[in-house]
Amino acid sequence: MTVYIGGEDFVTKQIAKRLIKFCMADTEIEFEDLTSRAHGTRALETLNVMLNFAKKYPVVAVFDSDGNCIIELLEKYTSDKRNADYAAVNFAVDEAEAWLMADREGLAKYFRISVDEIPDKKSGDLEISSSVPYKTSLYILTEIAPLSKAVSIREALAFEKPGKKPSTYNSIWGKYIDEIWNISAACENSESLRRTIKRIKKMLAAKGIAEA
């Protein structure tokens, strides 16, 4: 069974794969990346073509909302905003890293730090990212990674140039996303992730691939 994925970078694509596995437990899945040649905004620009393809095949895509209104993003990049039934195009609020951080226990264990160092969702908030004063990825780099007792993580996430993600940034996330990230726990701290799971299950059910 091949499920097609899309995303704007390594992290969003790995998350898309893991979410599909989560929604299709016990099914052998192969993935094909529809955005292998496009990154960032250029990947979003392929959305119309991706949605055309999604009319026949299962497609799950994950992008960062980066503080933008999701409706406006959809209006900007696709003429087909109501794609929920046949595709699962999802936006993490505000970044995919916020979904990863939403499993506070998992991230603390992986980074070998106290869970208290990970921001907690405030009562009444829908997203853990609301507790972070700036972009989640930047917060992880500046506030969380330096506290890590794992040398490899500290080194991989150490700034090489101010304000720019280190070139080894992606290398730490693969294992975390695949093996440690607890999606159910993360859903408790992120409404956008919970909605994403729901949307993926609905899409897979509509295509007769998995139960809703």
Added chain:
Amino acid sequence: MRFQELRLRNWRNFGNVNFELTNRVFIIGANAAGKSNLLDVFRFLKDVTADGLQKAVNARGGIKKLRYLNARSQNYIEIFVRLIEEQEGTSVEWTYTLQFNSAGGKHENRDINIKLEKITCGSDVLEDRKYQDGDYLSNQFTYLEQPAMNTKYRALYECFRDISYVNIIPQLIRESDSFIPSASTEDFYGRNLLENISAAPKKSRATKLNVINKILKLAVPQFSNLEYTQDEKGRPHLQVKYEHFRPQGAYQREDQFSDGTLRLLGIIWAILDGTGVLLLEEPELYLYSEIVKQLPMFIANAQKSKIAKNRQVIISSHSFDLLDTDTIDLDEIMILEPGKEGTVVEKASESETARAKVEAGYTPADAVIPKVTPKGIMEGQLSLFDFGLVQR
């Protein structure tokens, strides 16, 4: 004459494949999928006509190197080709079948036996011979390689003979010491490109260089006035005017051209020079991606021009850029996929997902390149270059 169908049995990594060929063919596959081995079938047919079957096999390291590793009870090698000859509005279909195997011993250093050789033209069977017990010599020479025998099918012979394979190595063109006049040997690395240009009739050479000049001007805007010249020893050269800060610019010879320029020049010359089937091995190497993207259209235009009218071009590649255009039909793309039972060949238009992608608006590159990308790279993306920054 051009190839319309190819069937192989036990040829290198191909256990048993059969597919049709268009006038412009893109053979796509990952590393070690068998792209070069597939092109080598055509080169082999050329070598059979030029040097004979025994030498063609020996040049490839003998039948053990040539035969598919998993060849079982029927362990002979078979090459079958169907070709079309178009002349003045009519077309004639030719077929050539060659089956051969090891003789099982040494006979004057010739150890390949022909099991079957069959040639048809239209509905006429011109040759149909099988292995004959006892007469080992006649079993070791194809009829095709013998001029006294092949008069009835000289057109087929000439088609195979005129196949050219191009895999330009710029350093060999630039390196003047590598210039060795050698009219009788195949020049697939472009070593004798300058000699070939020199040998072309003056008017034809000027026409082709004019086309190349226009293309080079796009690729290297500082270049103009591409010309053929000879040095004091009579050795051929190409020179261009290179415009720079001085008003007159300066002239550069091929030894000062960049690798990409030389390769582009060699590929374009190869496309324009000759009428036989042209095999291009990974033409994208050394070339700027925007040039690579335009190569398919250039080939199509050349095939419609008087210079390279209807010339069949078979291209091996794993370049995304080459296919990243809507001017390629999925029918023109053959996908090589290695499997446990050898490499299989699938026409891209027969892939439901490839068709769906193109219908959705993706380019052929988006449709087929993921099919030939090794799964490990698709899955992990970092696995090749992850030095274990994080303990896995």
